[in-house]
Amino acid sequence: MSTFILxxxxxxxxxxxxxxxxxxxxxxxxKRNKINRRKFPKTEVLFFPxxxxxxxxxxTDDYGCKNPNCRFSHEENSLSKLFTYLMSARTSxxxxxxxxxxxDLAELLIKSHKKGxxxxxxxxxxxxxxxxxxxxxxxxxxxxxxxxxxFY
Ligand SMILES: [Zn+2]
Numbered sequence: 001m002s003t004f005i006l007x008x009x010x011x012x013x014x015x016x017x018x019x020x021x022x023x024x025x026x027x028x029x030x031k032r033n034k035i036n037r038r039k040f041p042k043t044e045v046l047f048f049p050x051x052x053x054x055x056x057x058x059x060t061d062d063y064g065c066k067n068p069n070c071r072f073s074h075e076e077n078s079l080s081k082l083f084t085y086l087m088s089a090r091t092s093x094x095x096x097x098x099x100x101x102x103x104d105l106a107e108l109l110i111k112s113h114k115k116g117x118x119x120x121x122x123x124x125x126x127x128x129x130x131x132x133x134x135x136x137x138x139x140x141x142x143x144x145x146x147x148x149x150x151f152y
């Protein structure tokens with residue numbers, strides 16, 4: 001009888017050790033996969049314009065939108081995804097656009113710049129001073145935000 005109990009104990013102990021080994025291997029593989037996922041940026045195509053403009057505050061402010069009568073969208077759409085992706089940048093943002101007229105985007109770039117994210121914008125030199133261009137806001141924000149103008 002005592003041999004049976006001893007064998008059962010050894011079997012249970014072996015099972016416990018084996019399951020712990022499998023769990024540790026799973027944790028290491030899962031951790032490595034998470035690191036690899038972070039190294040490679042997500043690729044996604046966003047189409048514009050959205051039917052309703054996204055609420056910048058709702059998607060980017062720490063406390064969300066405080067306006068009870070907000071007329072902007074709190075549903076996820078292309079612009080809200082762009083807001084979210086820009087705000088998730090930790091080291092750098094590089095944007096190549098013909099012209100920036102969206103003041104919300106310009107404000108987010110400036111906000112990222114103030115957080116220490118290096119922001120570089122490549123834009124067309126003839127579009128810098130067109131009505132509605134937000135490049136002047138970005139220039140005003142100063143270094144290290146830089147604007148590289150495209151020359152033909
Ligand atoms: Zn809102």
